[in-house]
Amino acid sequence: MxxxxxxxxxxxxxxxxxxxxxxxxxxxxxxxxxxxxxxxxxxxxxxxxxxxxxxxxxxxxxxxxxxxxxxxxxxxxxxxxxxxxxxxxxxxxxxxxxxxxxxxxxxxxxxxxxxxxxxxxxxxxxxxxxxxxxxxxxxxxxxxxxxxxxxxxxxxxxxxxxxxHGPAQLKRQFSSAAEWLQGDAAGLLPGMVTGDTTGLDESLETAMKTTGTTHLTAVSGANCSLILGGLVLLARSFRLARGVAAIVALGGLAAFVMMVGPDASVLRAAVMGAIGLTALSSGRQGRSLGFLCLAVTGLLTLDPSLGTSVGFLLSVLATLGIVLLARPIASWAPSWVPSWLASAVAVPLAAQLLCSPVIVALQPQFSSYSLLTNIAVAPFVAPVTILGTIAVPLVPLLPWLAIVPIAVAGASAGMVAAIARFFAGLPGASLPWPEGPAGIATMSLWSVGTVLLVWLVLHPTRVVSAVLWLHGRLVLLIAAGESSLRRR
The missing domain is CATH 2.40.50.140 (Nucleic acid-binding proteins)
Known part of the structure; x- marks a missing residue:
């Protein structure tokens, strides 16, 4: 304290x-x-x-x-x-x-x-x-x-x-190299890899806002987590010690930050992404929470204006949700559910539960299919981020070699766009929500209720046992009440 x-x-x-x-x-x-x-x-x-x-x-x-x-x-x-x-x-x-x-x-x-x-x-x-x-x-x-x-x-x-020259030149060259892609991929791929959204179609941007996937069009903690996780796996595949692998991964993440531009939002995403990955991989909630507190303190000390940034608040809340809720929610899944599938559902759900009250304060609407959309696009986000990042330095050095990763990453980005458009076109994709403090309070209650509902659905045996126990106690209470009334 x-x-x-x-x-x-x-x-x-x-x-x-x-x-x-x-x-x-x-x-x-x-x-x-x-x-x-x-x-x-x-x-x-x-x-x-x-x-x-x-x-x-x-x-x-x-x-x-x-x-x-x-x-x-x-x-x-x-x-x-x-x-x-x-x-x-x-x-x-x-x-x-x-x-x-x-x-x-x-x-x-x-x-x-x-x-x-x-x-x-x-x-x-x-x-x-x-x-x-x-x-x-x-x-x-x-x-x-x-x-x-x-x-x-x-x-x-x-x-x-x-x-x-530098990050800005790389962004422009990568955007130009992706122009040959068809449809939404040409505009979405640069946004998902380098944060350059100048070519993003307005209708696609609206669809991504409706489905709660706009965080994919900027360099976010998810991008940094994927880069860091991929580097850790690559280093461990060469049988490097855990400490050496961590140093190599952090060096690669630093290179990624310098490549896309080390502005405040990218640095914040890198820090939050590293903490989120640590929380998921280590399983030590207390240590991850301590890292998060230190990171928030350090970032605010370096730049106090982040305290007024909504993006910073959402990033901290999403990371906090992953640290506190992702592993417990994933552990609730039945034994027959693969661990990767449980994590794929638990991570976006945990982040969304804590971010939703702030989101409705900014935009009073409820994205009905936000969780489903984020789960559906998850398999395609990793190829876009990793292969797209590999292609960025190849574009000015070996442009002929960059065609293959750009093609695969572009196809994955096209699938992300198609999924976002599909869910945005479904009935009730965007529902009105109360504004102001009432909206924040009701969304907070909704988040708590969602956690309870998920627990009840994933623990049917305990729920049935609890209901039967309560039923038995209620029967005994009613019988005792009837007996006391007859004596009178």
Missing amino acids: AVACLFGAAVAAHAAMQAGQRDDGPVADVAAARDSVVIHVLIVGDPRELGTDSRGSGRWAVPAEVIDIAADGMLIRSRTRILLTGGEGWGQVVTGQEVRTAGKLKPAKPGQVEAGVLAAATPPMRPDSQRKPDTQNKPDTQNKPDTQNKPEARHPTQGPADIP
């Missing part, structure tokens, strides 16, 4: 420090003045489409971290998060890219983790290379006038920003 309180205090202190920097720092002061600025930022997340403007051009929101701001004759440096919104060129920026742009900086809305929102008036531009020599020895944050770095002199005129 003392250690838990200490960790909680550390996370709270770090969150308070970041909140103070966001609300009272120099970037917040510039945003409050609503000045036009020239800004140099580091892209820290993928662009999110906002829609189209009056001219029909796409609008994008891009999370970024400030490197420096030129405003009102001053140069300000502060590692603070902001949100960029813009049109032309902003849909192509990638995580890890440094860009420069100009626009008006405004305060963020209450509840946002960013210190401000910049409406970019220009496309993303390359940073000014002439700036670096005279700024290396300056402090991190300064509000003194800078006559040599006025906004006019620092306007980004060097041309569009270069897209760096």
